[in-house]
Amino acid sequence: MLLKATNIKKSYGNKFNRTEVLKGIDLNLKKGEFVTIMGASGSGKTTLLNVLSSIDKVTSGHIYIDNFDFTTLKDKELADFRKKDLGFIFQEYNLLDTLTVKENIMLPLSIRSMSKSEAENQFETIASQLGISDLKNKYPSQISGGQAQRTSAARAFIHQPKIIFADEPTGALDSKSASDLLKKLQQLNENLNTSVLMVTHDATAASFSHRVVFLKDGLVYTSLSRGDMSQDDYYSEILDTQRVLGGVLDESK
Amino acid sequence: MNLNSLIIKNFTRNLKNYALYIFALVFSVALFFSLLTLTFDEKAGEEISQSTAMNALFSVGSVVIVIIIIFFVMFANLIFIKRRHRELALYQLIGMNKSKVFRILLVENFIIYFGSLVLGIILGFFISRLLLMILMKIIGVDLMVEMSFSMVAALTTAGVFVFIFICLLIQNRIFLGRHQLIDLLKLNKVSESSQRPIGVTTALFGILGIVMVAVGYFLSSQMFDMAMEMPVLLPILMLGILFLTIVGTYLIFKCGVALILNFFRKRKAGHVNVKDVLSTTSIMFKMRSNAFLLTIITVITAISITAMSLSYINFYSTEKMLESTEPYDYTVETSEDIDFYEDMLNDEGYSISRYEKEFLLFNVQMDNQMETNLASQDIEGIQYPIVSDADFEGYDVSENEVYATGTMAILDFFTDLEAGTPMTFTTTEGFEKTVQVSKVYSEAVLPTRLTFGMPTLVVDDKVYKELMENEVVSEIDAERPTELAAFNIVEGDNEDVLEMMDKEENPAFSSQQMSYNEMIQTSGILMFVLGYLGFAFLLTSGCILYFKQIDECESEKGSYQVLRKLGFTNNEILRGLVNKMVISFGIPLFIGLLHSIFAVRSGWFIFGVEMWRPTLLVMLIYTILYSIFALMSLLYYKKTVSKSL
Numbered sequence: 001m002l003l004k005a006t007n008i009k010k011s012y013g014n015k016f017n018r019t020e021v022l023k024g025i026d027l028n029l030k031k032g033e034f035v036t037i038m039g040a041s042g043s044g045k046t047t048l049l050n051v052l053s054s055i056d057k058v059t060s061g062h063i064y065i066d067n068f069d070f071t072t073l074k075d076k077e078l079a080d081f082r083k084k085d086l087g088f089i090f091q092e093y094n095l096l097d098t099l100t101v102k103e104n105i106m107l108p109l110s111i112r113s114m115s116k117s118e119a120e121n122q123f124e125t126i127a128s129q130l131g132i133s134d135l136k137n138k139y140p141s142q143i144s145g146g147q148a149q150r151t152s153a154a155r156a157f158i159h160q161p162k163i164i165f166a167d168e169p170t171g172a173l174d175s176k177s178a179s180d181l182l183k184k185l186q187q188l189n190e191n192l193n194t195s196v197l198m199v200t201h202d203a204t205a206a207s208f209s210h211r212v213v214f215l216k217d218g219l220v221y222t223s224l225s226r227g228d229m230s231q232d233d234y235y236s237e238i239l240d241t242q243r244v245l246g247g248v249l250d251e252s253k
Numbered sequence: 254m255n256l257n258s259l260i261i262k263n264f265t266r267n268l269k270n271y272a273l274y275i276f277a278l279v280f281s282v283a284l285f286f287s288l289l290t291l292t293f294d295e296k297a298g299e300e301i302s303q304s305t306a307m308n309a310l311f312s313v314g315s316v317v318i319v320i321i322i323i324f325f326v327m328f329a330n331l332i333f334i335k336r337r338h339r340e341l342a343l344y345q346l347i348g349m350n351k352s353k354v355f356r357i358l359l360v361e362n363f364i365i366y367f368g369s370l371v372l373g374i375i376l377g378f379f380i381s382r383l384l385l386m387i388l389m390k391i392i393g394v395d396l397m398v399e400m401s402f403s404m405v406a407a408l409t410t411a412g413v414f415v416f417i418f419i420c421l422l423i424q425n426r427i428f429l430g431r432h433q434l435i436d437l438l439k440l441n442k443v444s445e446s447s448q449r450p451i452g453v454t455t456a457l458f459g460i461l462g463i464v465m466v467a468v469g470y471f472l473s474s475q476m477f478d479m480a481m482e483m484p485v486l487l488p489i490l491m492l493g494i495l496f497l498t499i500v501g502t503y504l505i506f507k508c509g510v511a512l513i514l515n516f517f518r519k520r521k522a523g524h525v526n527v528k529d530v531l532s533t534t535s536i537m538f539k540m541r542s543n544a545f546l547l548t549i550i551t552v553i554t555a556i557s558i559t560a561m562s563l564s565y566i567n568f569y570s571t572e573k574m575l576e577s578t579e580p581y582d583y584t585v586e587t588s589e590d591i592d593f594y595e596d597m598l599n600d601e602g603y604s605i606s607r608y609e610k611e612f613l614l615f616n617v618q619m620d621n622q623m624e625t626n627l628a629s630q631d632i633e634g635i636q637y638p639i640v641s642d643a644d645f646e647g648y649d650v651s652e653n654e655v656y657a658t659g660t661m662a663i664l665d666f667f668t669d670l671e672a673g674t675p676m677t678f679t680t681t682e683g684f685e686k687t688v689q690v691s692k693v694y695s696e697a698v699l700p701t702r703l704t705f706g707m708p709t710l711v712v713d714d715k716v717y718k719e720l721m722e723n724e725v726v727s728e729i730d731a732e733r734p735t736e737l738a739a740f741n742i743v744e745g746d747n748e749d750v751l752e753m754m755d756k757e758e759n760p761a762f763s764s765q766q767m768s769y770n771e772m773i774q775t776s777g778i779l780m781f782v783l784g785y786l787g788f789a790f791l792l793t794s795g796c797i798l799y800f801k802q803i804d805e806c807e808s809e810k811g812s813y814q815v816l817r818k819l820g821f822t823n824n825e826i827l828r829g830l831v832n833k834m835v836i837s838f839g840i841p842l843f844i845g846l847l848h849s850i851f852a853v854r855s856g857w858f859i860f861g862v863e864m865w866r867p868t869l870l871v872m873l874i875y876t877i878l879y880s881i882f883a884l885m886s887l888l889y890y891k892k893t894v895s896k897s898l
Contacts, residue, residue: 055818055898082820094815100533103525108819110526119524156817233877 001064002195003029003052003163008061010044010051014250018249021047023218024061024092029163030194034186036206038238039215039244045199046167048215052197053086053165054078064161082093083111087156087194091168093148095140102127102136130184146177150184157188166198168207182208204243207235214245221245260360263340267361270336274329275369277796281322282373282410284789287381288315289406291388310782325793328546330421332800334358334428336807343545345434358425362418370414374407384785388816391568392777393770414451459512462504470847473855500850504552506544507836510840530812531829536836539805546801547841550794557787558875559852562868563860564780565609566853568860571772574809577659577862578701579765581608581739581748583754588738590760598742603750605740612640612699612709612735615720618677638709639678640700641717644696649712651765655688659697659704684723688716695862702763736890760884791875795882798838802886806893813897823895830890838883846872 010022021044039045050056052063054070070081087108088094095104102123108120113141127133130150136141141152151170156164166185170178186208189196196211206212208231214221218248224241226234292311336339344354389395471496480487514537518529525534540547585591588609595605617637640655642648650656655676677687699709712720742750751766816826849866857864 006659078825079817079820079822082818084820086820088818090815090818094811094818096530096534096812097817098538098812099525099530103534106524107530110524111821116524120522120596169276 001028001130002031002033002066003027004064004067005052005196006062006064007065008048008051009059010047010056011059015134020170022051022058023216025215025218025220027052027220029195029197032189033211034069034189034196034209035198036212037197037199037215038201038203038206038212038242039200041237044218045201045213045215049165049167049197049199053088053163054082060218063159079187084159085106085162087143087159087161087164089149089152089156089164089166089169091171093140094170095148095151097140100137100139101132101143104140104151105136105154105158108155112159120212122158126158130154144177146180149173149177149181153185153188154179157192157194160192160194162195164194164196166196170200170202175204178202178205202237203213203238207231207239212238213239215228218234257360259651260357263357264361264364267337271333274800275335275365277329277498277792278366278369279373280792281318281325281789282370282414283380284785284792285315285318285322285413286374286377286406286410287384288318288785289409289622290357290378290381290403291385293403293406307354310778313484314782314786317786319413321789321793323420325797326417326686327420327424328797329800330362330424332804334425336804337431342434355426355429358429359422361422362425366414366418366421369623370411374410377400377410378547384781386530388778388781391781392774394774431592432613453509456512458504459510461506462501462507462509462537465497465501466505469494469501470851472497473851476855499552501550502848503544503548504539505844506547506551506840508541509541510549513830527816527825528832529828530816531826532832532836535805535812535834536807539837540840543801546797550797551738551841551845551848553790553794553840554875556850557783557847558789558872560783561780561787561875562849562853562871563634563857564776564783565867565871566857566861566864568773568776569867570863571769571776573695573862575765577695577697577762577770580659580697580700581765582741583764584700584702584737584739585735585760585762586738587760591740592736593760594740594754594762597753598750601750601753604743606743608737608739608741609712610640610644610737612638612703613721613724614733614735615639615724616679616681617710618679635707637707638704639717639720640698640709640711641713641714642711643717645711648698650711650713652713652715654713655716656692657690657700658694658711659701660693660695660708678720680723680725682723682725686716686719688712699737700739700763703737705733719837787875791878795879798841799882801888802834802837803889806886806890810893810897813894817830817894817898822870824892827887827891829862830887830894832878834883834887834890838879838886842876842879846876 004029005025006025008022008025009020011018011020013019025048027048034195037045037048044219047056051058054063054073058071062071065085070078073081081098096107099107105121105127106123109122112119114122123136127136130153130212133152135147135151139148140148140151149172153169156166167241169185170181173181182205185198186198187193196209198205200206207226209226211223211225222241222245224237229237288311292308292315294675341354342473345351392666407453424768434740472490476490476494478489514533518525518533518537521529583594585594591605591607591609595607598605612731616637617635648656672691672693674690675687676690697704697709700709746764746766748766754762754764755767813826817823853864853868857868861867
């Protein structure tokens with residue numbers, strides 16, 4: 001098991017006024033697995049991703065990556081851990097607009113003792129797989145949203161992390177760019193055997209993954225594996241589950 | 254909740270953001286008001302003999318300060334209003350019309366502005382008393398500083414600041430009018446300049462800028478030499494140098510810095526580390542869009558450092574200058590005058606040592622004399638006063654030598670009085686004698702009023718006699734004095750002695766003490782006013798850079814968040830930011846300092862006898878005070894970075 005989270009709880013606020021966002025979540029992620037977390041707004045999916053990716057701290061519970069519990073680490077050690085083992089893709093691309101595409105992608109390699117030619121090779125491999133080699137000397141303000149998000153994905157993959165965390169990666173893209181990106185993600189996931197944990201509320205996006213975990217009000221509601229299903233069937237399954245999960249059913253009760 | 258309570262609430266909440274702005278405003282008011290108070294201080298005016306000069310200087314100073322303050326306040330206002338664009342947009346979103354939003358700004362500004370005005374006047378009042386004490390100390394005048402409040406100064410200050418307030422209102426009105434609601438909502442998202450790769454034009458202009466500044470520097474070091482040959486050139490050269498350096502500076506900021514940073518960046522071929530991300534790559538673009546502002550700050554820094562250095566050189570050199578212009582306590586016209594004063598002073602218990610010497614004037618030609626200098630008199634050479642070493646203690650010159658005394662730095666341009674150069678005494682009747690200059694002193698043996706500013710040559714007694722025998726006295730020269738009558742007070746000169754002698758009915762004299770007082774007052778006041786203006790410049794340009802950094806920090810917040818999410822630690826990011834501060838504050842300062850070194854170097858000899866020590870001292874103090882602003886910005890960045898995740 002690459003990632004194992006047990007009884008994760010997270011609450012905000014002070015002693016007198018607490019809101020519990022995560023109420024005890026268990027989650028596993030195998031090596032090379034592509035898992036999606038879905039749920040309505042406010043179900044705690046982004047909080048869960050932040051906690052699992054060490055950006056936010058848990059209130060209680062343990063998270064193991066390769067059987068190592070990082071919830072007890074200090075800020076600085078956590079930062080090192082993120083640098084080495086994790087990759088991120090955000091909804092707003094989060095590219096640094098004073099850097100060129102290439103420089104943005106190479107950034108995570110800067111702290112590694114890697115020879116220049118090795119780094120260059122790494123860049124060429126990833127960039128050509130994502131189809132952005134031609135853009136390498138452009139600035140983020142000169143490229144399209146889809147290209148920016150693929151740049152962001154390249155940055156997440158370049159240092160060969162153990163897990164990629166993607167927070168609504170298609171949220172700001174049109175449907176064509178979105179499915180392009182997801183196909184690439186799927187490819188990289190297969191080729192490099194890197195695990196991906198993605199948060200989305202878009203069923204189409206979710207249908208590219210191996211497994212979908214549905215959250216509701218801070219708890220795991222259900223989970224759905226693709227298995228041998230075709231992507232189309234899988235997509236309708238996801239939609240059905242989403243409908244059950246939604247508020248309409250509750251009201252009709 | 255009505256509009257007024259909204260305004261009040263908003264204001265108190267925002268107060269922390271305004272803290273530095275208010276501080277700067279209070280300080281500007283205080284600076285202006287205290288300078289005005291000094292101008293109107295009659296008591297001080299009576300004590301200072303150069304009071305008209307002082308008033309004139311102070312008035313010029315206060316006009317300059319008003320201009321700085323207007324520029325500064327409007328800049329700060331623009332930054333603050335931009336920072337609040339979201340709030341302004343929100344007001345309009347809930348249906349407030351623009352004139353109502355304008356009213357909110359008006360009331361807020363009114364409170365801030367006039368609160369600062371009152372605070373500033375109070376603070377300025379105390380500062381002015383303190384300043385007066387400092388000024389009196391500098392120029393050596395004893396005066397009990399009283400607590401007198403000048404109503405005229407207060408009213409003038411208020412008037413000026415009401416005018417600035419109106420400027421601000423117009424500025425806010427224009428800002429609101431120009432920006433549509435959608436612009437306000439989006440303002441944060443548009444970065445200041447769209448990032449584009451650096452093209453050939455940028456490279457060319459960058460190089461042009463560096464070349465222009467270099468040529469300007471070169472010309473500045475040649476300026477006076479060239480102007481000696483053709484005086485007409487001087488104003489043209491000065492304007493040319495100003496033009497070259499200012500435009501060159503602008504181009505350096507606009508293109509040169511980006512070019513240089515880009516060069517280093519290219520060499521990394523994409524392998525940037527987090528330090529580069531935060532410093533070089535971001536500054537590359539920021540400097541380009543701030544080129545105009547940075548040029549103004551740099552030029553102002555250069556001007557104020559130059560002015561302060563020159564005035565300090567002047568002040569610093571006063572005593573040394575006196576040694577070469579007024580070597581004796583008192584110089585009178587005849588021996589009878591000395592007798593008169595000796596009697597008078599002996600009655601009061603003072604004894605004097607008398608100096609009654611003769612000297613002669615002789616034509617001197619120097620082999621390597623710059624022929625073009627003083628072209629009208631050439632061939633015949635220049636007339637130098639000559640004295641015998643037997644007459645003056647401490648000089649022992651051998652037969653083939655000559656010592657030059659009383660040479661000031663400024664004379665270097667007219668003569669080549671350097672140790673080792675041969676010089677020939679000549680007459681129209683064919684007499685010639687060549688000796689070698691072996692030592693050059695800035696101290697004088699004869700006061701300037703006898704030498705007319707020329708260095709005095711000390712020769713061996715034998716040579717002196719030889720020259721005396723061969724002297725040819727022309728009609729014009731016969732009018733010139735050839736006798737020295739001077740005396741020193743054995744017990745040491747002081748104000749009492751000077752006061753005793755300084756009476757209408759007594760014979761005329763010139764006094765070292767009196768010259769000293771006059772010189773120190775003029776140069777002291779000049780230094781004081783320039784130092785004051787320099788301080789105001791420093792304060793405002795430092796604040797402007799600080800505000801600019803705060804602004805940049807806010808717009809780069811997102812980047813820090815990304816970097817921290819990617820796993821860069823606080824410290825790694827801060828190290829990059831330290832670099833950024835060093836470059837953003839360092840480059841304008843460095844160029845400013847370099848400009849002023851060359852400016853001072855081109856003309857310091859007019860003001861005094863020593864260049865490096867006073868100049869470096871001024872620069873050091875300026876740099877230290879200036880660094881405080883860089884440090885403050887860094888602290889702000891630090892706070893933002895640690896809060897960003």
